Amino acid sequence: MKYGYKILSVLLIFYTLIWGLLNSVPRLDILNETIRNVYYHVPIWFAMLFMMGTSFVYSIRALSNSSPLLDTKAFNAAIVGFFFALPGLATGSIWAKYTWGTWWTFQDPKLNGVAISILIYLAYFVLRFSVEDEQKRARISAVYNIFAFVMMNIFIMVLPRLTDSLHPGNGGNPAFAKYDMNSNMRTVFYPAVIGWVLFSVWLFELKNRISVINTKLDE
Numbered sequence: 621m622k623y624g625y626k627i628l629s630v631l632l633i634f635y636t637l638i639w640g641l642l643n644s645v646p647r648l649d650i651l652n653e654t655i656r657n658v659y660y661h662v663p664i665w666f667a668m669l670f671m672m673g674t675s676f677v678y679s680i681r682a683l684s685n686s687s688p689l690l691d692t693k694a695f696n697a698a699i700v701g702f703f704f705a706l707p708g709l710a711t712g713s714i715w716a717k718y719t720w721g722t723w724w725t726f727q728d729p730k731l732n733g734v735a736i737s738i739l740i741y742l743a744y745f746v747l748r749f750s751v752e753d754e755q756k757r758a759r760i761s762a763v764y765n766i767f768a769f770v771m772m773n774i775f776i777m778v779l780p781r782l783t784d785s786l787h788p789g790n791g792g793n794p795a796f797a798k799y800d801m802n803s804n805m806r807t808v809f810y811p812a813v814i815g816w817v818l819f820s821v822w823l824f825e826l827k828n829r830i831s832v833i834n835t836k837l838d839e
Contacts, residue, residue, distance in 0.1 A: 625822070632812065632815025633812070633819060635808075635811060636663075636811055637660075639808055640812070641656065645805060654715055660812070661708060666813050667701075668708055668820075669701075671704065675769065676765065679763075688758055691761060696824060696828055697824055699827060702738075712731075712734075740768045744764055747760065
C-alpha cells in the first residue's frame with residue numbers, strides 16, 4: 621500500500637495521456653478535437669481543489685491544536701495545490717484560444733475568479749514568510765488560509781453559477797456530462813481524475829518529508 625497508490629497514479633496518468641489522444645470523441649461544433657483537453661485541464665483542477673481542501677483542513681486543525689507540524693502540512697498542501705493551479709491555468713488558456721478565440725477574457729467571471737484566487741494564495745505565501753515568530757505565524761497563516769479557501773470557492777464555484785459564464789456548467793451553460801461526454805470519454809476522464817489526485821497526494825507526502833528533513837537540519 622505504501623507504493624501502490626504511487627504506481628497506480630503513474631499508470632493512470634500515462635493511460636490517460638496516451639489513450640486520451642487516441643480514443644474517439646464526439647464531433648461537436650466549435651470544440652472539435654479540443655474536447656480532449658477535458659482529460660487534462662479538468663482533472664488537474666480537481667487535484668488542485670483537493671490539495672487546497674487538504675490545506676484548509678490542516679489549517680483548521682492547526683488553529684485548534686497550535687501545532688507547528690499541522691501548520692507546515694497546511695502550507696505544503698497549499699504549495700502543491702498552487703503547483704497544480706499553474707498547468708490547470710495554462711491548459712485552460714490554450715483551450716480558450718481554440719474555442720473562444722482568445723487566450724483570456726475578462727468577461728468571464730470564472731476566469732476572473734481564478735486570477736483573484738491565485739493572487740489570494742500568493743498573498744498567503746508572502747504572509748507566511750513575513751512573520752518570524754513560529755507560533756504567531758502558524759495562527760495568522762491558519763486564519764488567512766481558511767479565508768483563502770472559502771474565497772476561492774466563492775470566486776470559482778459560486779459566483780460563475782449566478783451570472784453569465786462561458787464555462788460549461790456555469791451561467792446556464794450545460795455541463796459536459798449533460799450533453800457531450802459519452803461513455804467512451806468517461807473511460808478516460810474518471811481515471812484521469814483519480815490519477816492526478818493520487819499524484820498530488822504523492823507530491824504532498826514528498827513535500828512533508830522535505831520539511832521534516834529541513835527541520836532536523838535546522839536543529
